[in-house]
Each structure stands twice: as C-alpha cells, then as structure tokens.
Amino acid sequence: MAAAYHDPCNYGRKSLKAFGQAYFEEGREITGNCVTDLRELNPNRNGAYCCGAGGGAWALPYSDERVYYGRIKARQIAESGAHLIVAPCHNCRDAMMKSLNKEYDLNIEVKYLWELVADSLIMPEKE
Amino acid sequence: MTLSEVTNIAGTAGNFQVTVKEAPRYVDVDKCIACGACTEKCPKKVDSEYNAGTGKRKAIYVKYAQAVPLKYQIDPEACIWLKKPGACGFCQTVCDAGAINFNDTEKIHEINVGAVVLAPGFESFDPKEAKVWGYGIQPNVITAMQLERYLSASGPTEGHLVRPSDHKAVNKVAFLQCVGSRDENLCGNGYCSSVCCMYAIKEAVIAKDHVPGLSATIFYMDMRTHGKEFERYLERAKSDSGVRFVRCRVNGVETEGNTDDLRIRYINEQGRQVEEFFDMVVLSVGLQTPKSVLALAETAGIQMTADKFAATSDFAPVQTSREGIFTCGAFAGPKDIPQSVVEGSAAAAAVADLLAPARHQLSTAATFPTEKDISNEEPRVGVFICHCGSNIASVVDVAKVEEYAATLPYVTYVERNLFSCSQDTQDMIVKRIQEQNLNRIVIAACTPRTHEPLFRETLKAAGLNEYLVEMANIRNHNSWVHSKDPVHATAKAKDLVRMAAAKVTYCTALKPISVPITQKGLVIGGGVAGMTAALNLAEQGFEVHLVERTDTLGGNALFLKHTWSGEHIPTQVKKLIEKVMANDKVIVHKESEISKVEGFVGNFETTIKGGDGSTQVIAHGIGIIATGAGIMSPHEYCYQTSKRVVTSVEFDRLHELKEKHVRSAKNFVFIQCVGSREGDAMYCSKVCCTHSVQSAIEVKEEDPSRNVYILYRDMRTYGQREKLYRQARQMGIIFINYELHGKPQVIDKGEMLEVMVHDHILHRPLKIEADIVILATAIQPRSDAKDLANLFKVPVDGDGFFLEAHAKLRPVDFSTDGMFVAGLAHYPKPIEESVAQALAAAARAATLLSKNEVSLDAIKASVDAEFCDGCALCLDVCPFHAITLVTKEVDGKVGRLINVNKAKCKGCGLCQGTCPKRGVYVGGFTMQQISSQIEAALAV
Known part of the structure; x- marks a missing residue:
C-alpha cells in the first residue's frame, strides 16, 4: 500500500525554532522500513503544509476554519496517491483521520508512528 | 595571476607583504593559443560551473569564451591523468603547441605592494537547502542564473526555452523574487540583494522576445527599480512587453500530482487565494558573500557588517577598516554593474591618493627604432x-x-x-x-x-x-x-x-596626434561630490579649481542629518570643507558660475563669472560636473495650504528644532513618491524610502505611543538598508501600500488632517486622523543643467540629468573626452554613492592629468581642400561635433570649407560616407583603399 509520512510542526519546524533541533529524518526512516512504497508530500520537512489543526485548532470551536485550512493537506494527500498516512503527532493524526478524511473523501488510513511499528511487528502467519 | 589566492597580508599601508598561492594550471600560458584541440579530445565530462549546472564541460577547459587570459586549464579534481598518471594524456598528444605540463606545481609568491584592493565579488544563493521552492527536486524549477544560460545562444539549448524535465516548449513562466534575500527565516540573509528585481524584469522581457506568446509573471514584494532609467524599463515591461506583475511572496512551489506542471498558490490584489500552474518557475536568487571570501576578509583583517559584507564608511565607501586596504563591488554590499564599475574607479582613486608620491616609479616607456620613410618606395x-x-x-x-x-x-x-x-x-x-x-x-x-x-x-x-x-x-x-x-x-x-x-x-604612414595637457582640473559644484572629487585630485598632486554657485560649500548635504547607517552628516561635511579649504592645491571660487567654455580634452579654457560681475579664464585639462539637484515643491496633498503638511527635509529641520506642532503631534503620516515615478518624472528618487523610514523610527523612538504611518508604492530600502525597514515594522510603524490609480487624499480639517487611503490588507478605505503629514518629495534635476550641458557640449537625458557615455562601461565619463560627472547631477543617489562616483570621476580624470600629453589614434578625418565646397552636410552627421565650417580664399574669391578638430574626431567615417564630393577622408580608409579592396573582392 502506498504510504506517505506527514511532517508535524511539533517535531519539525517548531522544534527547530524552539530547541534548534528538528526530527525530520527519524520518522521517515522508520516508516520507510515498515512500508514498501513511501511517497513524499512535497514541499516537505521544514516547508510541510499544516494538517489544518495546528496551533491547537483541534481543541477550539472553529471547525469550519480548521477544515478550510486543511484543504491543501487534503489535496496533497489525494494527489500523492497514498492510502496510508503516518502522522507521529496526535494533533495531526486526529485532524487527518477524523476530519480531513471525511470532509474531503480521502479514503485514507491514518496511523501514529508507534502504531505503524506495532502493526509491522506482527508476523504475517500469526495474523 | 589567475588561479591564485591571497593567504597573508602583512605590513602596513604603503608597505604590505602579500603572500599569494598560485594553484597549478597544468597548461603553459605562454604556449597555449586556445585552439581547443585538447578539449575536443578530453574524455572526461563534468558539470559546467559557467552554465550553472545546465551543461557539461571537459576536465581541460576555459571557463567561458571571453575568459582572460584565454588559456586552457586542467581541473585536477576531474583530470584522469592527474589522478592516475599514464592513464589518459590525450590532451598532451594533440597539443601542437606543446603547452600541457602535467608536472606543474603550486607556487608561492611574495609581493611587496603599497595598497590592496579587495574585489572578490559574490556568489548567488543556493536555494537547494531551503527546499520549499522545490529547487533540486522539481527539474522545472531553475535559478535565474540557469535561465540566463538557457536564453543564451551559447547556452545548453542554444537559446531555446524548453523545460528541463521533458523538453516541452515553455508557454508559461513564473519568476519568484527575494529567494535568498529579505528572508531571515530560510537563509538568514535579511538584506535586499538590490539587483534581482531588475534582472528578473530583463529576463522576463528577453524570454518573451525569444518565445512568441510566452506568458511571464513576476511575483514580488516590492519592485525595487531605483536605478537610472530602471523605472521606465519597468513601465515598458508592463505596457510594451506585457510582463505580469503580482505583489505576493509565494511560499512554495509544488507539482500537480505526477505531472511536471508547477503549482503556485498566491493571494491576488483582491485578497483572494488563487492557484495557478506554470511550465517553469525561475527563482530570482540573491547575492551573498561566499565562505572563501569571509576567510579572505579574516586574512586581510578587515571588519565585516552583520550582513557579511565589508564594513565601510558612507564618506569613504571604498575604504575598509584597515588602512591601505580598499574594496569595491558586491563585496561591500550587494550592488549592480554600474555601481560596481564606479566603485572600481573609486578604489583606484583612493589608492592613487595613498600612493601619489610613488607615481611613475615602476612604469617604463617602450623604445622602438626610428621609423623608416617609405613614401617614395614602390610597395613591397x-x-x-x-x-x-x-x-x-x-x-x-x-x-x-x-x-x-x-x-x-x-x-x-x-x-x-x-x-x-x-x-x-x-x-x-x-x-x-x-x-x-x-x-x-x-x-x-x-x-x-x-x-x-x-x-x-x-x-x-x-x-x-x-x-x-x-x-x-x-x-x-x-x-x-x-x-x-x-x-x-x-x-x-x-x-x-x-x-x-x-x-x-x-x-x-599615419602619425598619431599628440595633444599637450594642462595638468589642472575644474570641478563645478561645491557639494559633497564636487568637494570629494576636487580633494582627491589635489591629494594626487593636481591643481583643481572648484566653482560653487552659492557662498557656502556643502550643497544638499547641508540639509541632511544622518546617512542610512547613522553617520552624522554635518560633522563629516564640516571635516570635508575644512580639508578642502586647507589644501592649497584646491582653488575655491564661491558665488561663481560658468559663462563660456572653449577647447577640448587637455586644453579647456573656461570663463567663470563671479558674483561681483568679474570674469576669469581658467585653463584646465579636464572638467567634472557635480552641480547636484534640487527638491521638488509639491502642488498636491494640501502642501500649499496647510502648515501641517511638510516635505521630508522641512520636517527634519522642524523636528530638530523641536517645533511645538511636531513635538506635540501624536499621529504622523508619511506619503512616499510625491512627484517621483509618475507623469513626466518617471524615475525613482532612490533616497526617500530610506529617509522616511529613518525619520519614522526617530519619532516612534521618542514616544512609542505615537501612531506612525508610511503610505508607499514600493518600499525601496535596497541593500543593507532593509535592516531599517525591518526595524520600523518591528517597532509598530504601519506601512500601507497604495497604487498610482488610488493615491491617498489629504483633507485639511483645521486642527488636524484627514488622510484617506485604501488599505491593501483590509481591502477597505481607511481614514487616518493625522497631526502632521510628511511628503517624500522628488529630487529633480537643476533647471539650468541644460545650459551648462550646452556650454560643455555634453548631453542630458530626457529627465534633465546629465547623461554618461555608457551606463555600465563608462558610468562617470561623458562621451566628450575629458569631461566627467558625479553626484546628484547624474541621478538621485545617497551620499556614499555620490562619494564613490566623485572618487571615480577623479580617478578617470587623473588618468589624463598624470600624462604630459594625450596620444590619439591616427585614424582621423582630413579635409581635401580641392573637393570640399563647404556644403556642411558632414557637420550634421558628426556625432562628436569635431567638424566646423571656416572660410577660405582662393584667387580672391571667398568660399567655405570644413575644418576637422583632430582631438575630437574619432575616425568613425560618417563624414566620409556622407560627403557627396570626396571632400573629406579618413586616414587608413581612403576612397582608394576601400575601392581597391572592393575591386579585389569582385575580381575573380
């Protein structure tokens, strides 16, 4: 299944700005080892598009705006052809799984990074 | 010395020991005749730096067709032989001149010099790291340097504009401005690179010329076309070439799905988000100082600015922090070709000043055997x-x-x-x-x-x-x-x-003409430019007459307080005046004007008229025009009717004097481009954006509770001035963009002013209640510039500024030999550019004054008195005004005849082509020579 890794601001540009250290490659490498077809959502890493729920918007009542903000991420996902999105951040994961997927008919599965790793550890014959 | 780098500079001004490391070229420059046989045979291909990676070169190569010296070199990183001797060596086999030397070694040179000029230049920003523009990922995103190569006939596609990904013809191209400039977030280059707006417009126009029907869009923040003739070029690009300009900083470029089309999202002027697709995206990359140059600066022990350019004073723009070490070009701040060339000459002037006592010590004159007279010999x-x-x-x-x-x-x-x-x-x-x-x-x-x-x-x-x-x-x-x-x-x-x-x-046989030179200079205008030029010539040892119309030296600088970098102008001007007055080689003529000019290069005789009506004739070899410019007096924005509306210069004075209206004012509105960039004054006054921003910062600093607004068309705080603009925004000064079709309106309400403007972000009309309105008025040419121009037979441009011989190649010379221009008389500019230009004019003048005579090319027009009947047709076509009409007397009859001033004649031959009677001919191209050549061509 085609998968794509989403760069959350919390582990990427925000971390870079606040602590001088970003984690762009680690999540990618792990994802790449778990899936066979890893695609990039360009622009990525420091220039990645927001899931729409950044800045705590997921917890706030402005849902119309949030969905609107997420339209670019949704389009990017649709164009990439990926059906599995790996989102290490809970905020992004919720936004994409519970909101963008429905609002934009993306038909995608969204997983945390740890979920992906956990799922990958299951031996096929034990499934 | 090429392939060389400076590794150490020891000693002091006047006596430096410079260590130079010369890398091996592996080609003997004395033997290489650049035939190119080696390159043809060389089997190793690598990316060509000159083609910015769009094409390949060989391991043995010349960097580009015009390289000096035009000699091949071997890239030791790529050469097969140098990596494994005996493995290739094709170039050595094919070189008839025997120039290949694989045993070449690195050499260390110790050079004793009096002064050092650092001109290491810049590199263009590499947008690969930033990633957001897709550069390095999407093949159809290229840099402006690469586009330059694609558009060039000598480039990888021979001038055809095709997409790198699929070689499809390009129909739609976007330019993104400020990539690697005005951006602290992605690259740390906070400054403006000054040149990219102009080059993007030029490339867009050329690309449209190359590809009929091409649509070109430039996405920009502020169009910074502040140079001479630039504004007109911008207007022509819009109206004649149809280049589209969109004011929006684009945040990223991506492809549409799996296609090669590039998607750009932007906000249009109506505030709507728009998505558009392009075949190709060109990144207008900025200028920055390379790491190797930063190392050189450290070696030289000179100070750098926060933006990583050489630190200089505005009154000594080519002097680095270490005495005897000078700088020019983009190393001392991003700048375009004309200003770099000006600074090159300015650095030469500064060096000449320092080393004046040593002039001619190392020069030798070549000697030749006496010339044989062959006039009576049969041709052999x-x-x-x-x-x-x-x-x-x-x-x-x-x-x-x-x-x-x-x-x-x-x-x-x-x-x-x-x-x-x-x-x-x-x-x-x-x-x-x-x-x-x-x-x-x-x-x-x-x-x-x-x-x-x-x-x-x-x-x-x-x-x-x-x-x-x-x-x-x-x-x-x-x-x-x-x-x-x-x-x-x-x-x-x-x-x-x-x-x-x-x-x-x-x-x-033709004899070169030599004209003796009066080794004295005449500088017209006693402002900063005029004084700087006069002082430099005097310090080089030449007598200079400085003519000033008023009774005070200082010119327009007397109205100004601080340069953009914060230097106190009155102190510096006072020092300059003192130096001029103390130098006995500068003869100052105050309250004097030029009334008559005769002569030509090396031999001018100029009459000056004093305030008391007395006249004086000055003999001089060269002339520098530095007559400055004036301030426009506006007729709009209630300037004539309200005391609360003032010009920038008036405001500075009121502010300095703590005038009560200014002191108590709470709301300040600055209006930019008053009288510039519209109507007949289609030029940018260059200094007003920086001036207003500086004033705004001052009033805001005094009292942060004040509301300060700047209404602008494009903020043109170019180069390192961008720092001021950034500071102003951080302080909460509000910048509102207006367009020429929606100019602000000022309504006088007695106790206060109402300023109406359309807010470009709110998309609503905005009313500002202002206590004081400051107009950034245009710098305009002197109304009598044309009269002076006529006296010296030099041209002024359509705006009324003096016109140099060539904007890039001869930026301070007039096409009339021996005449030069500097300062505001040439175009509006800030003090450091005026000083650089004044030094450049002095350097150019000194190249003439340092000789006893000028030797002119022998190819000149001569009159054939037998045929010339004085019809005067040639007078009109002569572009150098070298031909005059005189009377002649033959057999008691008075007729007319032309006379050619050989010092002014350039031998172009227009007169000979025009003359219907063979009354004038150019030596070396006589009718007989040309017709025999044509006959020979036809005789097969």
Missing part, C-alpha cells in the same frame, strides 16, 4: 599566413593560399607560420621585414579586434609605421564557420588575402 607587400595550429590549416589548404598570394600584385614575400602571434614568430617577422625590405604587411590569421595591436607593435619593432599592416581574418570568418567545406574555405581565404593585399598597397 609581405604576406604571412597563419596555421593557427590546426584551427586554420585543418580546413584551409594553406599551401595553396601561399602559392596564390605570391601571384598578387606587389607581393614580394610570402610565408606560413604555425602561430603568427607567438613570440618567436613575431621576432621572425621583424627579421623578414628588414631582410626582404618589406614596406606593407598582410597577416592572414584571426581577428584584428584582438590581434591588430600586437602586429602593429611588430611593425614598429621593425622600423615600419604601425599603420602599414592589414589583417585578413581567415579563421573566425572562414575556417571556423566553413569547417565542413574546405574547398570553398580555401577559395574564400584567397579572396580575403587578395582584398587585404589590395587595400594595404595604398596604405600610407
């Missing part, structure tokens, strides 16, 4: 045919040409050379001329543009007049272009040799 033509290695000989049958040349009339000697230009062949030609008693020479080789001076020297060394040589270009015009047709190329070579021999037969 010698023809030398060059093989140019295999460049000519592999296509043209040179033996046949030799055989043929011997049959031509008056040809007494013919010889073939492997390389006619090599030193040993030169010596041999001298020997043959003397041995064979030759008195006319034909060199059948390459182009006179590069090689004629060399062969002229050869003739001089043989005791012949240097004008008795003619070149037949059987390489560039023949073997290179007809390489696939040797038979016809050989025939053409014969034709060319026949024509050259026919022409040279009628050559006569």
